[in-house]
Amino acid sequence: MHARFVRSAAAVAVAAAGTLTWAPVANAEPSEPTPSASAAPAETPAPDAGSVEITTKDTAGDSLPGVAFLLLDSTGQEAGRGQSDSQGTLTFPDLAPGVYRLKQTASGSPLHEVVADQDVIVTPGNATRLTITDPLKAAQVLLQVKDDKTGKLLPGATVNIGTGSSTLLTLTTGAKGTASGELPVSSRSTMFWVKEIKAPADYDLYKPTKTFTAGPGAPVTVTVTNAKTATDPRPDPSDKPTHEPTHSPSSPGKPSSGTGRATPSGSDSHTPDADSSSVAATPVGDSTPKAPTGSLAHTGAEATPWLIGGAGVLIAAGGGSLLLARRNRTDSPTDDSTEN
Numbered sequence: 074m075h076a077r078f079v080r081s082a083a084a085v086a087v088a089a090a091g092t093l094t095w096a097p098v099a100n101a102e103p104s105e106p107t108p109s110a111s112a113a114p115a116e117t118p119a120p121d122a123g124s125v126e127i128t129t130k131d132t133a134g135d136s137l138p139g140v141a142f143l144l145l146d147s148t149g150q151e152a153g154r155g156q157s158d159s160q161g162t163l164t165f166p167d168l169a170p171g172v173y174r175l176k177q178t179a180s181g182s183p184l185h186e187v188v189a190d191q192d193v194i195v196t197p198g199n200a201t202r203l204t205i206t207d208p209l210k211a212a213q214v215l216l217q218v219k220d221d222k223t224g225k226l227l228p229g230a231t232v233n234i235g236t237g238s239s240t241l242l243t244l245t246t247g248a249k250g251t252a253s254g255e256l257p258v259s260s261r262s263t264m265f266w267v268k269e270i271k272a273p274a275d276y277d278l279y280k281p282t283k284t285f286t287a288g289p290g291a292p293v294t295v296t297v298t299n300a301k302t303a304t305d306p307r308p309d310p311s312d313k314p315t316h317e318p319t320h321s322p323s324s325p326g327k328p329s330s331g332t333g334r335a336t337p338s339g340s341d342s343h344t345p346d347a348d349s350s351s352v353a354a355t356p357v358g359d360s361t362p363k364a365p366t367g368s369l370a371h372t373g374a375e376a377t378p379w380l381i382g383g384a385g386v387l388i389a390a391g392g393g394s395l396l397l398a399r400r401n402r403t404d405s406p407t408d409d410s411t412e413n
């Protein structure tokens with residue numbers, strides 16, 4: 074039938090052309106199916122994708138919603154971004170295996186700090202789980218050291234600030250009498266202590282330990298007062314004692330260093346001469362004591378006995394003169410009666 078259809082088609086074609094031309098027609102053979110091209114090899118299946126699951130918390134362990142993250146692939150291209158939900162969780166799904174860079178762009182709270190960037194490794198068919206803890210912002214501490222009387226700010230004071238048994242911060246006041254620093258906090262209200270370990274020049278150390286509270290990100294001022302060191306009054310040079318120690322006797326005829334005047338030598342020492350009437354009335358055998366010849370020079374301290382002795386001699390001589398005068402008066406009438 075196929076051959077018959079071919080002849081009819083050829084006759085129709087000749088008639089349509091208006092020319093009667095005989096054209097031999099090849100014998101039709103049953104057509105063979107054309108062999109199809111060989112099938113392409115099956116494609117290598119893509120590796121299983123991984124994911125990153127993030128849980129955000131604060132230092133107290135509470136969930137932090139609204140924390141924003143950016144995920145970059147190994148070429149620095151963005152692989153995902155998002156924020157933690159009300160439960161503090163965030164997932165980056167369908168990630169090709171490899172190393173990624175995770176950046177926290179916001180903490181979601183004015184009291185918390187963002188954490189540093191970190192690398193994340195994604196493995197085929199696995200979820201990489203991370204827990205991100207945002208620390209509380211440090212308190213801003215301003216230290217002032219003042220004179221307890223005038224309120225003047227004092228430089229050169231050093232204090233330690235801490236909590237419990239730990240010292241967290243050491244501050245030293247500068248030329249303006251102040252110092253500042255960041256104090257790490259672990260809760261919304263933390264109790265701290267301050268202890269002065271070095272006082273300003275010419276001031277006593279402030280020994281009591283003061284306490285104060287500070288919150289995350291909040292400024293706080295700590296004031297320490299010092300009292301001036303008490304000083305003993307300096308002695309007045311004019312108040313020196315005038316007493317001078319007694320010196321040993323000097324050589325004869327030389328000034329004594331203790332008195333500043335010459336001391337009579339033994340040969341020059343003498344007793345002041347008595348009044349002539351007193352000498353005449355002195356009983357026989359009495360004589361005024363004199364310093365022995367060749368004796369050592371006397372100091373000012375030894376002059377007092379000599380003066381006392383001389384006064385005694387004068388008193389005795391006066392008494393003897395008075396006694397002789399009375400005796401002469403008594404004897405005169407007797408003599409006159411005898412002569413008559």
